[in-house]
Amino acid sequence: MSKKMVFSFKEGDGKNKHLLGGKGANLCEMTQIGLNVPPGFVISTEACLAYLDSDTDELPEGVMDEVHEQMKQVEQATGKGFGDAENPLLVSVRSGSAMSMPGMMDTILNLGLNARTLKGEIKQTGDERFGYDSYRRFIQLFGKVALGIADELFDEEFNKVKESAHVTEDVGLSADNLRDISERFLAVVEKATGRPFPEDPYEQLEIAVKAVFRSWMGKRAVDYRREFNITPDMANGTAVNVCTMVFGNRGDDSATGVAFTRNPATGENKLYGEYLVNAQGEDVVAGIRTPKPIDRLADEMPQMAKEIEELRQKLEAHYHEVQDFEFTIERGVLYCLQTRNGKMNAAAMVRTSVEMEKEGLISRDQALLRIAPDDLEQMLYPRIDPNVRVTPLAQGLPASPGAASGHVVFDADRAEAEAKKGRTVILMREETKPEDIHGFFASKGILTSRGGKTSHAAVVARGMGKPCVAGAEGISVDVQLREAFVGDTVIREGDLVTIDGTSGKVYLGAVPTVEADFSAELNILLGWADEVARLSVMANADTALDADRALKYGAKGIGLCRTERMFNTTDRLPVVIEMIMAETTEHRKHSLNKLLPMQRQDFQELFETMAPYPVTIRLLDPPIHEFLPSEQQLKDDLAYLQQLRDSVRGLEVLSGTMSLLQTENEEFFMPQMVESRQVEEAIIKKETMLKKVKALYETNPMLGHRGVRLGITFPEIYEMQIRAILEAAVECDKKGLEIHPKIKVPQVCTAQELLYVKEIVDRVSAELEEGLGHKLEFQFGTMIEVVRACMRADSLAKQANFFSFGTNDLTQATFSFSREDAENKFLPLYNERGILQNNPFDVLDEKGVGKLMELAVKWGRERRPDLLVGICGEHGGHPRSIHFCHRIGLDYVSCSAPRIPVARLAAAHAALME
């Protein structure tokens, strides 16, 4: 006997989403827990895969026989007949895979209608208008989805009838109008396909099932899976759900709607949704009519409002998760047509996690695990600066929070093209459709003039965490003209606008934004995360300001302070350049003495901000030529100055050339007055600098004179930094502050290098301790970012209290891929061709780089069991890499401030999933 491929809602396994798809499994589960689901059955994903695999256009053997069997049961349950001329059974045919892919695949409604059954349907309902309305909807949807006929062909006919009937809204069309439309639609199909519309309901069903199966491989669905990394082991093929139609468009005691058991934008524990009276589901989702907020149902249909509230409670009690459900009320009877876990933005996920844990609906571990760490970054997104006074141009619905500015584009293709050019864009449409998905990916935010908070635009934007304002009805969009109008104001394609998805407001121009607040719920949740995590999370921070932010986000210290960033400020750079230009050690020390108090101040501020947490300071790393102008820049300056010299005679007024002449010597400045002597001096300076730049030139600077190699050739530089760190520590010590300074050395490949620097550290600290009268508390360690350092981990551990993996450089070194160039040159192609699965600068390469790390940890700890080990490369903020760091036993990860909440949650996940 061949394998069973069709399952009734009463028998299907509600947990088997792989086989039945998410929607199908849920329909089975809902049926089995006693919710009022219209009878139906699911055709499995296995049938889909077999169909797609086959060389013929036939459904797998036996499937249609099973369908006939199941249909008999549905007929029995409903008392209707499929194809029956008296009391016809109509069904919906819907897609549904194991992973929710809203709107990405196809659906057909009212299937089973034909000239004969239509009469029966009209007789049964006594409503001719309703009959023809269902019929024309069916023909169009079937024509589009199953027969591949362009929507526009139907829309054209529809609009013709609307025009001649002088109606603007669909509800204004009479039964006669709708009959006329149905007939025109039948003609459209016949013309497009060369054969009449299929009349036999089973033939209709078979064609529809195949079409839904094929939509699994449609462009939209494939794009969506690629973007969200949905692999075959997560979802393979779509199931087809065949479900008895119930009608929300059977008069004023009928309605249809979509709702969330909690507010998906804020997480508030209150039913949230929209409905339309006398309408079918598509009208709500497509945003054709703007629906009413669900609160209003209590006035319009109090009994139904009560039943929906009960449904909400039942769903959450059963699923232990916020549900996004569809309902239909047919003549005062409530049906639940679909439920799935609600897609919410991060703020709502966090709030619902904390509240559901408090309500006893989920455990603390579940509260942590239901949130994807990466999503938390959304919560740090900017909002409109409350201190800025701006008048909004239009008001829409707050559909997905966050603020974004960008250049307006009117279609998804243009959005994609502009984004590729590096422009930030806001996609503005009347309403969006599933085929606009690539435009969503490319845009900073979405703005629509029609549709509700559960319209396609709103749902998709929320899922992506992008700001969205929906249904801004004051805006009229003219895609043809590529303009939008708000009263007298015209918005042209390319104009800047700002949208605020939290308030629903739309502004002209780029309105300033401020960072988001850390919500109380996020603090609670991350507190739970810290309790279960084994890894601690530190920050990569270079200034007290960065440190402050990192602290606010919950960093437990600074894992990397790149001191070179402190050299780049306008007040220091001239001194740094002077230091580099110095010809003798004495001269260099002179400049370093000027830098010392500045650095001491920097470090003291960091220590004070972070106390009592550790602060890890890395000694100077980049090649020093990076602080000088480029060779080309100097040549251009010189050419200019030489030209100037020829034209300057005696004292002249030369405004505009002052900046060039000032160079790094402040005393040189003589407002507006320049002598040829001064030009001469400037030329000499530039020539000297050019000589220096040439002397410092390296073919491979990233593999060149940098890191500890600098510290060994110019020990006075490292000595100044070490002194600044330890003197800052002494100052804090005197203030009675508990601080934990750590000094680390970059680019180390041999223990001798480390020893060399350690001797300086020991000498300076001994000197300071003598004055202080007691020992200074600090640690000395090394970056591990060179392959040889991994191989020599045991001997390095002898000199170092701690290791800090610099996986940016270590990845570069392991692959021999330049971290500066690879991502723009060949890496995208490598990913596209599947030669590498990921960008190793993004996702830690566990098999190569990770292997080296594992060895280094093992050998390092063998030598020094209490060796502290962490990571401070970019990977330290990426959840997958964090799991790996957890597995190989690191003590901490260090990442940039906005990644800290992500890292804290990822560290908890790693511990919970162990």
Ligand code: PEP
């Ligand atoms: C690293 O190489 O991973 C690192 C943290 O150092 P940088 O990025 O500053 O070279």
Ligand code: MG
């Ligand atoms: Mg590095």
